[in-house]
Amino acid sequence: MLIRRPPRFAMNDRDVTPQSSYMNRRDIIAGLTAATGFAAFPQTANAKVAGPETYKPLVGSKTKYKVEDPNAPWKAVTGYNNFYEFGTGKDDPAKRAHTLITDPWDVKVEGEAENIGTFALEDLIDFNALEDRIYRHRCVEAWSMVIPWVGLPLGPILQRFAPNSRAKYVQFFTKNDRKQMPGTRWPVLDWPYREGLRMDEAMNPLSFLAVGVYGRVLPNQNGAPLRLVLPWKYGYKSIKSIVGIKFMEEQPDTSWNLSAPREYGFYSNVNPQVEHPRWSQASERVIGPQTGLRGALARRDTEMFNGYADAVAGLYAGMDLHKFY
Amino acid sequence: MLALKSLLAWLKPVFFIGLSLPALWLVWQWAMLLGGFPNDLGVNPIEATNRFLGDTALRILLITLAITPLRDITGIVALSRLRRMAGLFAFFYVCAHLSSYLGLDLFFSLAKLWKDIVKRTYITLGMTAFTLLIPLALTSTNGALRRLGPKRWKRLHWLIYPAALLAVTHHYFMAKGFQIMPLVHGAILLFLLGWRLIKLWRHQKP
Numbered sequence A: 001m002l003i004r005r006p007p008r009f010a011m012n013d014r015d016v017t018p019q020s021s022y023m024n025r026r027d028i029i030a031g032l033t034a035a036t037g038f039a040a041f042p043q044t045a046n047a048k049v050a051g052p053e054t055y056k057p058l059v060g061s062k063t064k065y066k067v068e069d070p071n072a073p074w075k076a077v078t079g080y081n082n083f084y085e086f087g088t089g090k091d092d093p094a095k096r097a098h099t100l101i102t103d104p105w106d107v108k109v110e111g112e113a114e115n116i117g118t119f120a121l122e123d124l125i126d127f128n129a130l131e132d133r134i135y136r137h138r139c140v141e142a143w144s145m146v147i148p149w150v151g152l153p154l155g156p157i158l159q160r161f162a163p164n165s166r167a168k169y170v171q172f173f174t175k176n177d178r179k180q181m182p183g184t185r186w187p188v189l190d191w192p193y194r195e196g197l198r199m200d201e202a203m204n205p206l207s208f209l210a211v212g213v214y215g216r217v218l219p220n221q222n223g224a225p226l227r228l229v230l231p232w233k234y235g236y237k238s239i240k241s242i243v244g245i246k247f248m249e250e251q252p253d254t255s256w257n258l259s260a261p262r263e264y265g266f267y268s269n270v271n272p273q274v275e276h277p278r279w280s281q282a283s284e285r286v287i288g289p290q291t292g293l294r295g296a297l298a299r300r301d302t303e304m305f306n307g308y309a310d311a312v313a314g315l316y317a318g319m320d321l322h323k324f325y
Numbered sequence B: 001m002l003a004l005k006s007l008l009a010w011l012k013p014v015f016f017i018g019l020s021l022p023a024l025w026l027v028w029q030w031a032m033l034l035g036g037f038p039n040d041l042g043v044n045p046i047e048a049t050n051r052f053l054g055d056t057a058l059r060i061l062l063i064t065l066a067i068t069p070l071r072d073i074t075g076i077v078a079l080s081r082l083r084r085m086a087g088l089f090a091f092f093y094v095c096a097h098l099s100s101y102l103g104l105d106l107f108f109s110l111a112k113l114w115k116d117i118v119k120r121t122y123i124t125l126g127m128t129a130f131t132l133l134i135p136l137a138l139t140s141t142n143g144a145l146r147r148l149g150p151k152r153w154k155r156l157h158w159l160i161y162p163a164a165l166l167a168v169t170h171h172y173f174m175a176k177g178f179q180i181m182p183l184v185h186g187a188i189l190l191f192l193l194g195w196r197l198i199k200l201w202r203h204q205k206p
C-alpha cells in the first residue's frame, strides 16, 4: 500500500485559505492521493514460504516413477498453487492455509463397499511403507511443475474398503470448514470441493495418495495431510485435504464440472488436442529451477496424457476424447 | 482562486507520478529479474506481469470514471483537469497489458492472437474494449477537440462507458469459478455509471 504525504510546497496554501477549509481540502486531497495509489497498485502472486526444514521429514522408498526434467523448486511447489478454499490468488494458499488443522484427521468412507466407516489417517496410511514418486503436474491453466511426492498407491488402499460389484466410481471430498478455510465463505465453487474417478482409473498404478512432498510432510497449502495425485489429468482432479471417500454406481459430480460443464469434463485428461475455452492446451509454461529471462519464458509442448500415455491410454480405448474431455 | 491554482499545480504532477508508479515498479522488477536478482514477480513472472497490467489498466479506467462524481461531491472543479491524464494512463496500461500477452505469452504470433480473439470470449471482450479506447486516445489532444467541436467530441468520448463495461466483463469471464474481484470492479463501475444516470435524469426533470 502506498501512502504519500503531500509535498512541502503545498503548505503555501495556508497563507491564502482560511484554516478550516484548507485543512478540509488538504485532507480530501491526501485521501484521494492515497486512495488512488492504493487502488491503482495491485499485488502480484509472490508468497514468502517457510523452508522445508520447517516440516517433519518422511522417508519413502525409491521407485521407478521419475521425470527427465529437473524438479521445480520448493518455493514454487509450496508458494504458487491453486487451493480455492484459501482464496483464489496463487499465493493465497501459502499465505492463509496455516489455519487448517490436520491433526487429528479422519476420513469418512461410505457407499458401495463392505468396509465403510470413519478411519483415522494413521489407520489408512502406513507411514513405514511410503514411496517416493516424481511426477509432472500439469495445471489446466497451461503451466507445469515436476514435483517429488511421498505417499502410497491409491488402488491397494481403496481395495481395503472392499468395494462391491456396484462400485463403478469413487468420489472424494475436501474438508469444508469456514473457520479453518476462509475461502469457503464465498461461493467460488459449490463447496465442499469434490472430485471423482472411474474405478479402473482409481486402480491404475499411477494413481497416488500423497502425504508428503520433497521428503517432508505436506505443507497445508499443498493439501495436507492427504491428497490425490493423478499425473495424467489436469491438476484440479488431484483433490486436496481429503475427508471423504464414496463408492458409487453412477458417475459422481465434480466441482469444476458443476461450475462450468463446457470447460471442465469428468475425465479432464491432459490432452493437447482438445482446446479449452480459456487456454490453448497445446503447450505449457514450465515452472522449473531456471531463473531470469530463460526461466520466465520456458515452455514445452504438452504431451498426450501428460506423457503417461503408456500407462493410461488403455483406460480410454474406443472413447471419443473430444466428447469425453 | 489562488489556492485552487496552486492546488492544481501540484495535484497534476503528483497524480502523474502516482499513475506512473505501477509501470516504474514493473520495469524495476523486470530489471531485477533479468539481472538475476530477487524480485516480486514470483515463480510465474509472465502471468504476474500480464495480470498486474490488466488490473492496473482496469483500476485506472475506474479512477478516470470516478473523477466526475468526485468533483461533484467535493466541489473541487479543478479535478476535471485530471481526467484526460487518467484516461491516457488507462490506455497506456491496456496497451502494455495487450503487448505483454502478445509478446510474452504468444511470442508475437498475430495468427495466435487472431485465433484467441475469435475463439475465447474473454479475449473477444478485451479486444473490443481496447478497440473502443483507440479513437479516444487519438482524439485526446486539444487540437482534436477543436477540430471535432465539443459536441461531437463529447459524443465520441461517450465510448468510454461501453469500453469500461466490456473490460469488467472481460475480467469476469477470465476469472475461474465465481470470483469476487470482478464483481467488486463491476459494482464500482455500476455506481459510477449510476451516478451519471441520476444526474442526467435530474437534469431532464422540468
Ligand code: HEM
Residues within 6 Å of the ligand: B047, B050, B051, B052, B053, B054, B055, B056, B057, B058, B061, B094, B097, B098, B101, B123, B126, B127, B128, B129, B130, B133, B163, B167, B168, B170, B171, B174
Ligand atoms: C480495456 C481493456 C482491458 C482491460 C481493462 C483488461 C483488464 C484485465 C483484467 C483486470 C484482468 C484480470 C487480471 C487478474 O486476474 O489479476 C485481465 C486478464 C487478462 N487479459 Fe485483459 N484487459 C483488457 C484487454 C485485454 C486484451 C485486448 C487482451 C488480449 C488480447 C487481454 C488479455 C488478457 C488475458 C490473456 C488475461 C488473463 C491472464 C491470465 O490468465 O493470467 N486483455 N485483463
